[in-house]
Structure formats: structure tokens, C-alpha cells
Amino acid sequence: MLTRRLAAFVMSGRWQAVVAAVLLAVAGVLFPPLALISAAVVALVTLRHGFDQGLIVLGWGGAAIAALAALLLGAPLTGVIYAVAQWLPVLLFAQLLRGSASWATVMTVLAAVGLAIVLGVHLLVPDTAQVWTELLQRNLGELFKRAGMGPAEVTATIARAAHYATGAFAMSLVLSVSLSLMLARAWQASLYNPGGFRDEYTRWRLGVVLAGFAALLVVLILVMHNALLVELAMVVLTPFLLQAIGLLHGLVRQGGMSVGWLVGLYVLLFLAPPQMGSLLAAVGVVDSFADLRTRFRRGD
Incomplete structure (x- = not known):
């Protein structure tokens, strides 16, 4: 498989990793998904x-892009800003995953960072919508x-989007870091x-604390219809979307169903x-409370 060959090339030496990261980052300017691979x-x-x-790969790669x-x-x-913004968050969370061996920990911290970005922007910028x-x-x-x-x-259209743009930005950060880390x-x-x-992925189950917070946000949104709450929910539900996809992969495999x-x-x-993402995120939240894998395995 092509991606496995790329991974083998990256692991063959430090300079090979630098070259791969730089070339993919430059190509990612024209085709953004390649930036995630970088x-x-x-x-x-x-x-x-x-x-x-x-950090060495990031440093040399950043110097090359600069x-x-x-x-x-x-x-x-x-070039320096691009390299740091693209690589440093993934580097930090890769180290967290390496040290903790826990996707629940990684995704909870990542969601917390996304929430902090949304709240920080709204605190520092008087009129974010403008x-x-x-x-x-x-x-x-x-x-x-x-x-x-x-x-x-x-x-x-722009006025509507502006009310949720901070949340969309933070959500895209959470999603891009998650996807790059999952690929790695x-x-x-x-x-x-x-x-x-x-x-590992099909057994993902995030903590009930994060799931409870996500559920609380959804309830508050239904009651208050507040744009800031919607932005926070966009961020915190993203890990549960990924969890639900892993859950469904596991259930298909477990049940011997067709691909x-x-x-x-x-x-x-x-x-x-938007519709499918919201539905899957809801499934992920429910799974954190109910452990759907075990229930389907037992035939409940």
C-alpha cells in the first residue's frame, strides 16, 4: 500500500522524514489534505x-519551508508560522499519546484546548462576529x-457564518490534529x-465527564439558542463523532456485516x-454512557 511505503520511507531516516514532511506541506498549500499527511x-x-x-524534524522542516x-x-x-501552526500541535499530542497510551486522555485534552480557544477569542475580541x-x-x-x-x-450568508466561525475554526483544529494523529x-x-x-480505534470510548458536558451543552442550546454554546458544542462533539465512526467499524466487523x-x-x-455529523456525535455520546459494543455483543 502506498501510504505504508511512505511510512516506511519516513522511518528509514531523519532526513527522509524531513523531506517527506516538507514536500507534503508545500503540496498541501494547493491540496489541503496533504497538509494533514505532512x-x-x-x-x-x-x-x-x-x-x-x-522536534528535530519540525525544526529542520520549518527551516526548509522558511x-x-x-x-x-x-x-x-x-514559512515558519505555517510549519509551526501545522506541525507543533500534532507533535505535542503525539507525545501525549506516546506517554499516556490513552486516546481518551488525548481527545479530552484536545477538546479542552479547542474550548479554551473559543472562550479565549470571545474574551479578547469584543465583537468576534464583526x-x-x-x-x-x-x-x-x-x-x-x-x-x-x-x-x-x-x-x-456571511453574517450567519460569522456568528459560528470561531467555533468552526476550533473544531477544524481538533479534527485536523485528530486525523493526523490517527493516520500516524x-x-x-x-x-x-x-x-x-x-x-485500538474500534475500542475507543471517551470518558463520561466529557460526554456529560457535551450532553449538557446540547440541552442548554435547545433551551437558550445561544451562539457561543453552539460553538462550544461544535468543538466538544467532534471527538464523539470520531468515536462513533470507530464504534460502527467495530460493530460491522463484530457482526460479520458487509463493508x-x-x-x-x-x-x-x-x-x-452537518446532519450525519450531529447524529454520529450523538451516538458517540450515548456510547460513552451505555457501552454499545458490549450490549450488542450480548444481544441486549
Whole structure:
């Protein structure tokens, strides 16, 4: 498999890891999913060899991207910021996973960081909606117009999005770090413990404290209809979305069902991400309380 060959190349030496991380990061500017794979390279080195080695790859990779940014854009600092923002969070959480061997711990801390970002932005910026409105108008306004939307429709769409943009940003951070870390863990298992990540992921179960907080947020949103609460829920429910996907993979495998069920799941998630994402997150919260794997195994 191509990704396994990439993982083997990364693990063949420090400079190979640096080259892979840099090339994928640069390609990620044009095709963002590759940036997640680039971060997974740094995470894999950290998971296998420790924080120091991961930091070395980050340092040399950051220097290379800074040099490229200086050559092409005349702005080396832009390259440094990109490398640090893309790789450092994944490096830190890879080290946390390496030390704790607990996805529940990693995802709880990651959710806490996302919540802190949302609350911090709202505390430090008096009118976040106005800031996001200006930013979105500048970057997306023309794109919406080219898509056939009228000026009034563009303004209304951006105004609605601006109220939840901080939460969307924090949620995207939680999701991107999670996906890069999961890919790195899958690579590590494929090289040194075949099948290990599959067993690990399908047994994911986050703590009842985080699940209780998520449930409380949902109840408060239904009662109060508050935008800040919605942003907080977007962040805290993201780990449960991933948990639910792992749960369903495990149930399909446990029940000997066709892989077509999983294909259907991903198709629906692609076609209706808000609705399916919310439904799956709810399943993940319920699983944290009820341990659905055990119940299905017993036939309850």
C-alpha cells in the first residue's frame, strides 16, 4: 500500500522524514489534505522515537519551508508560522499519546484546548462576529458572487457564518490534529504491530465527564439558542463523532456485516455532513454512557 511505503520511507531516516514532511506541506498549500499527511509524518516520528526526534524534524522542516518562502515570497516568517501552526500541535499530542497510551486522555485534552480557544477569542475580541464578517467578506465574498449569489444573499450568508466561525475554526483544529494523529498511529501499527490500530480505534470510548458536558451543552442550546454554546458544542462533539465512526467499524466487523454499510455511512457523511455529523456525535455520546459494543455483543 502506498501510504505504508511512505511510512516506511519516513522511518528509514531523519532526513527522509524531513523531506517527506516538507514536500507534503508545500503540496498541501494547493491540496489541503496533504497538509494533514505532512503533520502525520511529524507525529509518526514522535510516536516511534520520542519528542526530541519529532522536534528535530519540525525544526529542520520549518527551516526548509522558511527558506522556500523567502525564495518564492520574500517572507521567511510566513514559512515558519505555517510549519509551526501545522506541525507543533500534532507533535505535542503525539507525545501525549506516546506517554499516556490513552486516546481518551488525548481527545479530552484536545477538546479542552479547542474550548479554551473559543472562550479565549470571545474574551479578547469584543465583537468576534464583526471581525469574522470582515475577514470572510474579504476572502469569500467574491467567490460567492461568482457562484451566482446576489449581494444581499452573500451578506446574509456571511453574517450567519460569522456568528459560528470561531467555533468552526476550533473544531477544524481538533479534527485536523485528530486525523493526523490517527493516520500516524495507523502507520505505526502497520509497520510494527499489524492490526493494532484497528483494534485500538474500534475500542475507543471517551470518558463520561466529557460526554456529560457535551450532553449538557446540547440541552442548554435547545433551551437558550445561544451562539457561543453552539460553538462550544461544535468543538466538544467532534471527538464523539470520531468515536462513533470507530464504534460502527467495530460493530460491522463484530457482526460479520458487509463493508457496504460503511461505504453507505461515508457517502451519507459526505452528502449531509452537518446532519450525519450531529447524529454520529450523538451516538458517540450515548456510547460513552451505555457501552454499545458490549450490549450488542450480548444481544441486549
